[in-house]
Amino acid sequence: MSQDSRAKSPAESAQGAALETILQQWKRERPDLDPSPMAVCGALRRANDRVRTAVEGNAAKGGLDGAGFDVLLTLRRQGRGQTLTPSELAGEMMLSTSAMTNRLDRLEKRGLIERRSDPKDRRSLKIALTEDGFTLADRLVTSHLAAEEQMLAPLDTAEREDLKRLLAKVGA
Template identity: 50%
Template sequence: MTQGASLNRILCQWRSQKPDLDPTCMAVCGAIWRAGKRLTDGLKPNLDRYQLDFSGMDVLLTLRRNGVEAPMSPKEMSEDMMLSTGAMTARLDRLEARGLILRRPRPGDRRALLVSLTPAGVDLVDTMLDGHIAAEERMLSGLNATERQTLLTLLSRIAHDDA
């Protein structure tokens, strides 16, 4: 994988061409995009091993961390994952076809659905999770615990999220 132009070189080019411009924000955003690409590329082999994409993994991990015995409504999931309900439906359709999730009517309200992992879904997540965490650990190995917490705090501020 090529790294492309270094962020320092890009900053120098902008400062040369537009001295009145402070391109620091471009460098920060560029570094975040590049880091995101590296993380995506680093996680993809583990997902491929289980015939999953990032969207499917996101659904499965959301359900698993919520608790095996704690089904969620598609609406709760879409809000948690910041997705439209249409995008959530498409993801659920694919996972249900693979036998990884189950949609059933909410007791007392047959119009509302609850989504839960099937035993096969729980097994897949629990098996996949070791490789997922190992890949993330490898990619963050250059950061100590304090640096990781600082990065999490700063990125959470950009995302307007609580860390």
């Protein structure tokens, strides 16, 4: 009777089908299966999506997408004047080196990073933040942490520790 799973609130459509609905559908279609892992993995995915959206919103304030933002912050946290090679950057952020070439091209055009040739190995490059890049990274990391803190605001310190501990066990 109350199986009007077609009803869709605006809130739901903004984030896809409700997890509750999905679970009920599977219980009906495949009563031989236990769909409960979907509830946990679905909650994980939704939470990650919410955080990602918030983080990308912050990056956009600096005119960056998530990709460029990651590069800038990875370089910034190495320390002033420190460099990484394109390969190291790709490794740190689980990206192909060809995608990294593309990201670096864009950041270089915007004057946020520069490619320096390595005198020790002429195949290699040192990627460094420019002054502008350093400044922008320093500004964005502050608001980035504020945005993340806001996402975590409903959790107290103990809950955050619990969450970290439990997340570390997923797929361990």
